[in-house]
Amino acid sequence: MSNITRHYAQGKDIVIIIDRNLCKGCDICVQVCTPGTLELVDAPDKWEGSVVQVKDVELCNFCRLCEIQCPDFAIRVVKKAEEEGLTMAKGKKTSAE
Amino acid sequence: MAVDYLHYLRADKLPHMWCPGCGIGIVVKSMIGAIDALGWDKNETAVVSGIGCTSRAPGYMDMNTLHTTHGRALTFATGVKMAAPDKHVIVIAGDGDSSAIGGNHFIHACRRNIDITMIIVNNNIYGMTGGQFSPTTPYGAKAATTPHGNIDPAFDLGQLAIGAGATYVARGSVDNGRMLQKYLKDGMAHHGFSVIEALSNCHTQFGRRNKMSDPVVMVEWIANKVVTKAKAEKMPPEELEGKIITGELHRNDERPEYTDEYSQLIQRVQKKAGVHQ
Numbered sequence: 001m002s003n004i005t006r007h008y009a010q011g012k013d014i015v016i017i018i019d020r021n022l023c024k025g026c027d028i029c030v031q032v033c034t035p036g037t038l039e040l041v042d043a044p045d046k047w048e049g050s051v052v053q054v055k056d057v058e059l060c061n062f063c064r065l066c067e068i069q070c071p072d073f074a075i076r077v078v079k080k081a082e083e084e085g086l087t088m089a090k091g092k093k094t095s096a097e
Numbered sequence: 098m099a100v101d102y103l104h105y106l107r108a109d110k111l112p113h114m115w116c117p118g119c120g121i122g123i124v125v126k127s128m129i130g131a132i133d134a135l136g137w138d139k140n141e142t143a144v145v146s147g148i149g150c151t152s153r154a155p156g157y158m159d160m161n162t163l164h165t166t167h168g169r170a171l172t173f174a175t176g177v178k179m180a181a182p183d184k185h186v187i188v189i190a191g192d193g194d195s196s197a198i199g200g201n202h203f204i205h206a207c208r209r210n211i212d213i214t215m216i217i218v219n220n221n222i223y224g225m226t227g228g229q230f231s232p233t234t235p236y237g238a239k240a241a242t243t244p245h246g247n248i249d250p251a252f253d254l255g256q257l258a259i260g261a262g263a264t265y266v267a268r269g270s271v272d273n274g275r276m277l278q279k280y281l282k283d284g285m286a287h288h289g290f291s292v293i294e295a296l297s298n299c300h301t302q303f304g305r306r307n308k309m310s311d312p313v314v315m316v317e318w319i320a321n322k323v324v325t326k327a328k329a330e331k332m333p334p335e336e337l338e339g340k341i342i343t344g345e346l347h348r349n350d351e352r353p354e355y356t357d358e359y360s361q362l363i364q365r366v367q368k369k370a371g372v373h374q
């Protein structure tokens with residue numbers, strides 16, 4: 001089952017896309033995000049025990065640092081027009097398997 | 098423009114095997130960003146590796162990939178480039194793979210100046226095999242095989258590459274993926290042997306033994322250690338103590354490239370022998 005969530009900002013042209021299956025909860029993106037858009041939450045279903053979540057998409061300033069620094073291709077920050085045509089992981093596995 | 102990372106990856110193989118927060122993922126991402134920016138066709142690109150955590154990278158890349166033996170990635174890559182000089186050839190290797198087991202191949206590939214891009218993920222340790230110290234483990238650091246601290250001086254891979262004759266040498270670090278991508282792009286575009294060292298975090302094997310088991314803490318440690326070349330030029334020597342310089346360290350666009358030399362050699366010999374082309 002794919003586990004992709006999309007978060008659309010209201011005020012600006014920003015979409016944050018998170019693939020929960022790919023995220024390993026390393027906290028790197030949360031730490032590089034200066035406005036505090038992201039947070040780490042418990043994920044008892046994953047062996048890593050935590051996963052990233054969008055706290056408030058409206059805070060995002062489109063710096064894309066989270067996307068560049070995520071070692072796991074788990075978070076994307078794009079414009080709405082760029083969303084179409086992005087390849088997504090089709091893997092059915094979660095990292096718990 | 099958004100980079101379609103997963104277009105270049107075997108998406109069904111994800112999540113990859115690297116530890117949460119491992120810098121190798123950031124290097125692979127920067128590498129894809131560079132390939133995308135250059136407009137290289139993934140079907141015209143070969144990625145070759147040896148053995149180690151870093152050497153698992155080609156397994157995830159949807160390109161022409163070779164996962165070979167320990168330290169020998171450059172020999173296979175040389176074969177690929179000689180057989181298909183119009184294709185792009187990239188080697189991705191760890192510090193041990195490139196400077197210990199493959200040290201000999203490394204210096205001779207530099208000397209030859211063959212048009213291959215060599216990406217060295219330097220995380221100062223043998224991650225996959227259990228944290229043994231490598232030629233780049235810092236003096237004094239702890240590893241599985243240096244429990245009381247390392248007494249070997251570390252290699253400066255950039256200087257080693259320059260001394261051996263590489264014609265493009267740069268260093269970046271995983272705390273700054275954007276900068277790393279720039280040097281990877283310039284190195285890939287360079288016609289000759291290019292070496293890009295990426296300082297990376299192995300918090301699992303190196304960090305754990307040196308009070309940095311958290312990836313964020315270890316990436317921060319790297320960020321505090323590096324100084325850009327431009328900044329370093331303005332700093333007094335005492336402030337540069339213990340720092341590592343990042344940036345484009347060396348470039349020579351004059352030296353002949355090896356596959357060009359080889360094709361000219363063939364032409365010369367054929368002409369002499371009266372062979373028509």
Ligand code: SF4
Binds near residue numbers: 034035038061
């Ligand atoms: S793009 Fe920048 S501001 Fe937006 S979530 Fe990522 S790091 Fe935070």
Ligand code: SF4
Binds near residue numbers: 070073
């Ligand atoms: S950097 Fe990537 S893997 Fe790490 S917590 Fe953020 S989204 Fe997850």
Ligand code: SF4
Binds near residue numbers: 115150151220224
């Ligand atoms: S052992 Fe070290 S180099 Fe290997 S995947 Fe884990 S953090 Fe990365």
